[in-house]
Amino acid sequence: MTAPNPKPKARPKPKNKPLKPESEAPVAAGGTGLRVGGAQAQTLSAAQKRFNKLLDSIDTFKAQIAEAQRLVDTYRVLYSDTLTPLQAQNSAAMRRMALLLDERLQRKGLSAAQKKSLIEILCGLCELLAASGDEEMTALHDKHSPQSLREIKEAESARIRNMMKNALGDRLDVDLEDESLDPMARLEALLSAAKAQQADEEEQAQRRHAAKASKKPPTAAQRKTGQQQEDAKLVLRQVYRQLASALHPDREKDPAEHQRKTALMSQANAAYAQQDLVTLLHIQQRIEQLEPGAISEMPEARIAAMTTLLKQQAAELEDELFGRQEQLRQAFNLNYFEKPTDASLQRNLALEAEALEETRLQMEEDLQMVQDDAGLKRWLKFQKQLARQMSFY
Numbered sequence: 001m002t003a004p005n006p007k008p009k010a011r012p013k014p015k016n017k018p019l020k021p022e023s024e025a026p027v028a029a030g031g032t033g034l035r036v037g038g039a040q041a042q043t044l045s046a047a048q049k050r051f052n053k054l055l056d057s058i059d060t061f062k063a064q065i066a067e068a069q070r071l072v073d074t075y076r077v078l079y080s081d082t083l084t085p086l087q088a089q090n091s092a093a094m095r096r097m098a099l100l101l102d103e104r105l106q107r108k109g110l111s112a113a114q115k116k117s118l119i120e121i122l123c124g125l126c127e128l129l130a131a132s133g134d135e136e137m138t139a140l141h142d143k144h145s146p147q148s149l150r151e152i153k154e155a156e157s158a159r160i161r162n163m164m165k166n167a168l169g170d171r172l173d174v175d176l177e178d179e180s181l182d183p184m185a186r187l188e189a190l191l192s193a194a195k196a197q198q199a200d201e202e203e204q205a206q207r208r209h210a211a212k213a214s215k216k217p218p219t220a221a222q223r224k225t226g227q228q229q230e231d232a233k234l235v236l237r238q239v240y241r242q243l244a245s246a247l248h249p250d251r252e253k254d255p256a257e258h259q260r261k262t263a264l265m266s267q268a269n270a271a272y273a274q275q276d277l278v279t280l281l282h283i284q285q286r287i288e289q290l291e292p293g294a295i296s297e298m299p300e301a302r303i304a305a306m307t308t309l310l311k312q313q314a315a316e317l318e319d320e321l322f323g324r325q326e327q328l329r330q331a332f333n334l335n336y337f338e339k340p341t342d343a344s345l346q347r348n349l350a351l352e353a354e355a356l357e358e359t360r361l362q363m364e365e366d367l368q369m370v371q372d373d374a375g376l377k378r379w380l381k382f383q384k385q386l387a388r389q390m391s392f393y
Helices: 046-105 112-130 135-144 149-171 183-214 220-247 255-273 277-286 300-331 342-369 373-392
Strands: none
Touching: 046 112, 046 135, 046 300, 046 342, 112 135, 112 149, 112 373, 135 149, 220 255, 220 277, 220 300, 255 277, 277 300, 342 373
């Protein structure tokens, strides 16, 4: 059994003590300075160890989230500066090819099969270019295709919708009126709508289950969990109220102190809204409302209540980190199992730039080849063989 903590000595409360001059930067998010025991070598209870471990986890998650944001800010610009010119060059080469093929189709000398292959390639190029808003390429596609791009999108959307209805049944009841969406965007919208409907149904089911469960007396575990939640809310509210009392800007006549307290109170309000106990405790330390080592002297019941809050915060930060990393992978085309780092993003950027440059060079070679009929026919034959190889894989 853990020995009870000694009762802390009463400390005189500061009377509207002015804050120490310091920078207006936001309060540090790390929890290292809040660890129970500090640097002293002492035996900690299980509750104190859990408290320290959760502080470490929160520090780690916050650092990783900050790193993910840094990667986004750094590589969004770098990717755009590197890839946008190459993509524009590729689009320009594709456009020249589309116009050249259109011009060649207006002359004689090609077989019906060659014309068919040429039209398929031309329409494919136009469809890619039209996706970026090139209206001339949209018109050129519709000139040669039996189906307009609008009709193709509508047919694809209907196919996707039917597929989703077959999978989800009557749960899917969504009208997508935005015709500017491409098929993949419509699919994502349908999936999001389906997920939302499924979440609503699950929430309703949980409510029905909770209503039934409420008729039964709570178990000992449920009572314990409920009490822990109530204790945690009480501790959070107490810490916030102590800060609100000490930082109330209207009680401060000195302009500099008024400004400093206003900034700190704003941070405290944001932290309280997010149930961020670590930031609230740091603000207490900053204004000397929580002295070093004070947490070590707190009763274990209070530490346990604070631990409940830290556990919830750590879980939310872990979910946020997962979402940030997934957004990074999607934004920069990383593999699912590839961790977003400077090295992986730089490597991926180099590969994408190399692929775009190779595509541009190949397009330039193709443009040279199709200048005369002999070269055009050889090129069509090669494209047919390439299409067969792609279909095989």
